[in-house]
Amino acid sequence: FRAAAGTGGRREKPHFSPRALIGSGEREAPPLLQGAPGDGRARVSPPRASLRLPFCVPVWALTPCCPPAAAPAPAPPPARHLFSDPAEIEALRRDLLAWYDKCKRDLPWRTRAATEPDADRRAYAVWVSEIMLQQTQVATVIDYYNRWMQKWPTLQALAQASLEEVNELWAGLGYYSRGKRLQEAARKVVSELAGQMPRTAEDLQKLLPGVGQYTAGAIASISYGQATGVVDGNVIRVLCRLRCIGADSSSPAVIDWLWDMANALVDRSRPGDFNQALMELGATVCVPKAPLCGECPVKQHCRARLRVEKELAFASQKLFGKATPVPDVEDCAGGCPLCPPAAEPWDSSLGVTNFPRKAAKKQPRVARTATCVLERRGCHGDHEYLIVQRPSSGLLAGLWEFPSLPLAQDLQEEKQKEALADHLQAWMGQPVVAGDLQLIGEVVHIFSHIHQTYVVYSLSLDRDVTLDPASSPSRWVTEEEFHASAVSTAMKKVLGPPRAFPPLPPSSCVPERASVPGSPCSRGDPWGL
Numbered sequence: 001f002r003a004a005a006g007t008g009g010r011r012e013k014p015h016f017s018p019r020a021l022i023g024s025g026e027r028e029a030p031p032l033l034q035g036a037p038g039d040g041r042a043r044v045s046p047p048r049a050s051l052r053l054p055f056c057v058p059v060w061a062l063t064p065c066c067p068p069a070a071a072p073a074p075a076p077p078p079a080r081h082l083f084s085d086p087a088e089i090e091a092l093r094r095d096l097l098a099w100y101d102k103c104k105r106d107l108p109w110r111t112r113a114a115t116e117p118d119a120d121r122r123a124y125a126v127w128v129s130e131i132m133l134q135q136t137q138v139a140t141v142i143d144y145y146n147r148w149m150q151k152w153p154t155l156q157a158l159a160q161a162s163l164e165e166v167n168e169l170w171a172g173l174g175y176y177s178r179g180k181r182l183q184e185a186a187r188k189v190v191s192e193l194a195g196q197m198p199r200t201a202e203d204l205q206k207l208l209p210g211v212g213q214y215t216a217g218a219i220a221s222i223s224y225g226q227a228t229g230v231v232d233g234n235v236i237r238v239l240c241r242l243r244c245i246g247a248d249s250s251s252p253a254v255i256d257w258l259w260d261m262a263n264a265l266v267d268r269s270r271p272g273d274f275n276q277a278l279m280e281l282g283a284t285v286c287v288p289k290a291p292l293c294g295e296c297p298v299k300q301h302c303r304a305r306l307r308v309e310k311e312l313a314f315a316s317q318k319l320f321g322k323a324t325p326v327p328d329v330e331d332c333a334g335g336c337p338l339c340p341p342a343a344e345p346w347d348s349s350l351g352v353t354n355f356p357r358k359a360a361k362k363q364p365r366v367a368r369t370a371t372c373v374l375e376r377r378g379c380h381g382d383h384e385y386l387i388v389q390r391p392s393s394g395l396l397a398g399l400w401e402f403p404s405l406p407l408a409q410d411l412q413e414e415k416q417k418e419a420l421a422d423h424l425q426a427w428m429g430q431p432v433v434a435g436d437l438q439l440i441g442e443v444v445h446i447f448s449h450i451h452q453t454y455v456v457y458s459l460s461l462d463r464d465v466t467l468d469p470a471s472s473p474s475r476w477v478t479e480e481e482f483h484a485s486a487v488s489t490a491m492k493k494v495l496g497p498p499r500a501f502p503p504l505p506p507s508s509c510v511p512e513r514a515s516v517p518g519s520p521c522s523r524g525d526p527w528g529l
Contacts, residue, residue, distance in 0.1 A: 107142070
């Protein structure tokens with residue numbers, strides 16, 4: 001999960017406002033009139049009843065001569081959760097970088113970062129990889145990254161591309177708004193920053209839309225050598241295990257502590273390599289389940305592993321009747337902000353995978369959608385399918401899909417057909433008989449927050465249709481063109497393998513492409529846009 005939370009530990013300046021004192025008939029004297037705790041002055045506050053003031057007292061009379069004392073900062077966590085020994089920090093850096101130099105994966109974005117002499121092109125190459133890698137596996141990203149960099153090797157090239165081209169290349173990678181935001185930011189760099197990427201993590205985050213704290217830190221450390229840490233899902237897991245951090249790792253307070261820790265650990269001479277090494281460790285060794293602790297280059301620094309070893313030693317001694325208490329493995333005293341909550345104690349069966357811990361994941365919303373695959377036979381005998389473009393905002397913004405309609409839950413098949421037929425009729429401008437819709441089946445697709453079921457119908461046309469020009473953009477495509485278009489993985493599931501739908505009835509050849517009066521298709525545009 002590559003998202004930064006919290007406010008970086010910033011605290012608002014203490015502020016005292018007389019407005020708070022005039023909200024009710026019973027007005028209390030400001031705190032400083034009573035003596036602030038610990039300020040050395042005698043506390044002389046009278047009984048509460050004597051603090052009532054008449055309404056005629058002017059507001060200025062209630063204003064204190066100086067602001068109240070700021071609330072005390074929370075106590076830092078115990079040392080067992082921190083890296084406080086400079087010698088240990090230096091050893092951890094050395095061990096981790098030595099392992100990374102020997103074992104790192106050969107990835108295209110790393111090669112570009114290491115060999116590209118131009119700072120802006122180097123930062124752009126890292127930026128693209130970091131956006132693509134958000135919530136997406138490395139193996140999936142490699143091919144997309146190579147095709148992207150081949151097509152748009154510079155910020156300027158990406159800025160000149162159309163959103164349709166970006167969506168087409170991004171299709172299947174998921175989280176489609178990432179590509180759109182990446183292009184918007186590239187256009188801003190070209191038009192407002194003279195084509196030069198910001199040179200610090202702070203400026204990257206401030207000036208580029210869609211660039212958060214993690215992405216900014218990754219670009220700045222890898223491309224420019226800025227000594228700043230990064231915190232993503234892999235880093236969270238590694239740090240939580242290294243220091244037995246069992247509090248909810250998605251909470252803003254814990255995220256702030258992890259950022260402080262990452263910034264303290266990052267190697268000053270090789271910050272980019274160190275950050276990549278930490279992420280590489282989490283991706284290949286310190287994995288969520290069944291971690292390879294024996295192969296970990298920093299296992300001697302891992303408090304979670306130390307706890308497991310001590311418990312194993314205690315169990316062995318107990319087996320031979322020589323058991324002694326296990327020292328220094330219990331959680332901290334109550335109130336530690338980084339220990340597991342009392343209701344979720346250490347589970348010996350989980351070992352180091354006790355860490356990290358997250359709040360229960362919210363169940364995805366359940367949705368059902370009727371989708372109609374409108375099919376015809378083109379002039380060349382190929383099956384062609386009608387696709388329409390989604391709105392420019394919201395889920396799957398700007399992508400193409402088969403004509404679709406959200407359904408109410410538990411709607412019977414006949415009612416589904418009637419609703420879909422009405423939708424198609426309003427869109428096509430001619431009657432559609434519900435009985436002509438053939439139910440093909442259901443396709444389930446899981447988005448990050450939606451459990452989506454597509455109820456798939458097909459309708460074979462033996463005549464041309466005049467599409468409503470006021471409706472969404474649409475076009476007829478062959479199966480090959482469909483897969484080359486900016487369609488989601490869900491729509492590819494809906495289409496399924498070749499000849500998954502009933503064959504079309506014999507018919508005379510219909511005009512090629514859509515038949516919107518006055519549309520570009522009548523002037524030779526093969527896409528009908």
